[in-house]
Amino acid sequence: MIVISRIDLRGTQQDPRQALPRAETDVSAAVEHVRPLCEDVEHRGVDALIELTERFDGVRLTGIRVPGAALDKALADLDPAVRAALEESIDRARKVHRDQRRADHTTRVAPGGTVTEKWIPVDRVGLYVPGGRAVYPSSVVMNVVPAQEAGVRSLAVTSPPQKEFGGLPHPTVLAACALLGVEEVYSVGGAQAVAMFAHGAGECARADMVTGPGNLWVAAAKRHLKGTIGIDAEAGPTEIAILADSTADADYVAADLISQAEHDVVAASVLVTDDTDLADRVEERLAERVPATRHSDRVREALSGPQSGIVLVDDVEQGLAVVDAYAAEHLEIMTADAAATAARVRNAGAIFVGDFSPVSLGDYAAGSNHVLPTGGCACHSGGLSVQTFLRGVHIVDYGRDALADVAHHVVALAEAEDLPAHGEAVTARTGGHRPDAG
Template identity: 60%
Template sequence: MTLMLNVTDLRGTTPTTAELRRVLPRGGTDVNSVLPTVGPIVEAVREHGAEKALEYGEQFDRIRPATVRVPGDIIDKAERELDPALREALMEAIARIRKVHAEQKPAAHTTTLGPGATVTETFIPVARVGLYVPGGKAVYPSSVLMNVIPAQEAGASSMVVCTPPQEEFGGWPHPTILAACKLLGVDEVWAVGGAQAVALMAYGDDAYELEPVDMITGPGNIFVAAAKRLVNGVVGIDAEAGPSEIAIIADDSANPEFVALDLISQAEHDENAASVLITASSQLAEAVERAVDKRAAQTLNAERAASALGGSQSGIVLVDDLEHAILVANAYAAEHLEVHTRDARAVAERITNAGAIFVGDYSPVPLGDYAAGSNHVLPTSGTARFNAGLSTHTFLKPVNLIEYDRAALEEIGGHIIALAADEQLPAHGEAIAARMEQK
């Protein structure tokens, strides 16, 4: 079977941002479409707690764990039996991710506005965090690392990892997931998946001694995304994750094999994953298409990759030149953006919209998926225009400490009284005047 990538030819055009958003290939999921299904699940778990969550798990996953919370000896056994090579890989990834996220933590700072007038910004960690790790088409110990480590570096005092039970492993989550938790010092793991897991983390269950969380993060399918939307406000969430996506800016200096392999690497995630090449070189586009056709058929997940690469969300975008490519990339706002051009760093620094930017031939997206040190939980579906990926900042709350003495308040007090009078809130002004009049 010959795999043909869709081609969007923008050469000779000057489309507006609105036009680009309409014509560029784009994946995505309609979360609204599953809200009628997910809403009753969330409400049932809110009302009936763990029992209802376990019922839904048995219905959807065909397995019911003996307890919601995975026993410590099961977690310990998973860590003891971890393959040595995999342990070494996880430990190296942990070290790199931890170093990057530790250095992200901002320091408190004080602004002095005059004698006796200061505002200090401090950063308070979210106290209890719920971290969702999917367990559908693949095993994702990397998602454990990417969620747990920034929460730890922020200073979260309590966390739970929620991940689906597996029939193959006696109703407990996949051992590699449990082993990753153990390596990170996380001992609270709930064997619950899907929308019911999100609801249970949000509402908890006192009878089962399952404490609710303050924030839920982590990727998942459309049902998980819908549940996160529904509990947002009861708890904080990071984002509603859509299908994985990669865009690549490449010129005629790019290696077509590298570009093709990187497009395929994201396409194997999911049939709805998006893989987009943006180039002014028709020769490169043709070479990449040939390489994709050859390589995609050889990969383990060939059927899944072919479905994603042949879908309307993937393809090649032909542009006039590098300036045009940068314009298109910023309008697309990819989750992952690779730059394969001459002077790739200079091009990368002109990108304003991307979840993460991978610079040059030897910084492919799979590096960031596992062990670059950066985070792989990133904004999808164009939301990189206004959202950032998961980081230590996600789990920190900036809080201002306002300290004025009497003289400093008197200096600004008249202005406050004038503003309060204009807004017809006289009690505000009276609260200030009383302090100024005090003997």
């Protein structure tokens, strides 16, 4: 039997954030566990990485870098159907991410005074590709493509070593790296991988930024090392929310809830609907589908956990308020006018519109990026994109007269802030006079 909780918000004006299901994670507590690991990597480099890898992954490495021959072999041995799928995924991702590149822009603020916003890529990035219960060559694509399209000059991928593959990352992950032309790949996972990029170790030079999803320990290391290294986000357990009304296909809804629950026992699958009949039908389809799926035990635990549930609302209007409050990583809209409803959503990592845009399409081949904010962070953050790897730098270019024309305003504000030397830095150049003051 599939047990998924129901939360009834009908007829209530309460803040839905207090009632909605959410995975329970304590990144702050995890930081205290990863702190000594990160410090060990900082001080002992590769030796620490090898010891930590043996402790946590059960693999004794002789070196942390994946040999080029292993990348070549992984690509040569790759199933042709998987290679074709990866090539299509890469092509579609490039189309979308290439269009995200911003152009430099110069604004003429005053005669003789301009400010140019120049977009400069990060010099070096470390890209984390998770391991664990599943294999994620798609995460290689989602990390590498936007970094390449941003113009990042140096990038490296790391992924946890796998005992069954001689201490190398999964060969499909390596093949994806080879397809994308990535030559610098490491067999390091967990918090220690983030520390490797933050401090450098052996052949791995220090990076300016680390991106990519990972488990609780990766998130904790990102939090601990933020500032030493730039991060994209602290990824938590994956989640899907579906806003559906009576027009939705219960089988599609059930299939999509299951697809997300397949990731992990703490994955969140949430249905928000104003139709109790749909809720009943979805539960019936879950009861049929879950036993038949390969990872049924994992799916069943995820669906019955406190992070998953069916939320009943009065109407689609209230449903929109609920999904905005939830701010899901992935949000599917299955309503009578799905496009119009989707256009009103404000908080979601990615929005999937209608019956034929399931989350799994976005995971692999829609062209969108699947590295997205979790845990409600979609109310203030977006997913991985070309912009993640770009820095907007303002270039200020004023001539003598342009500076003199605004000098009295600068002096007035400097005095108001009790920072007179700021004003003196201007009057030293202008003599305290505007150009038309004689």
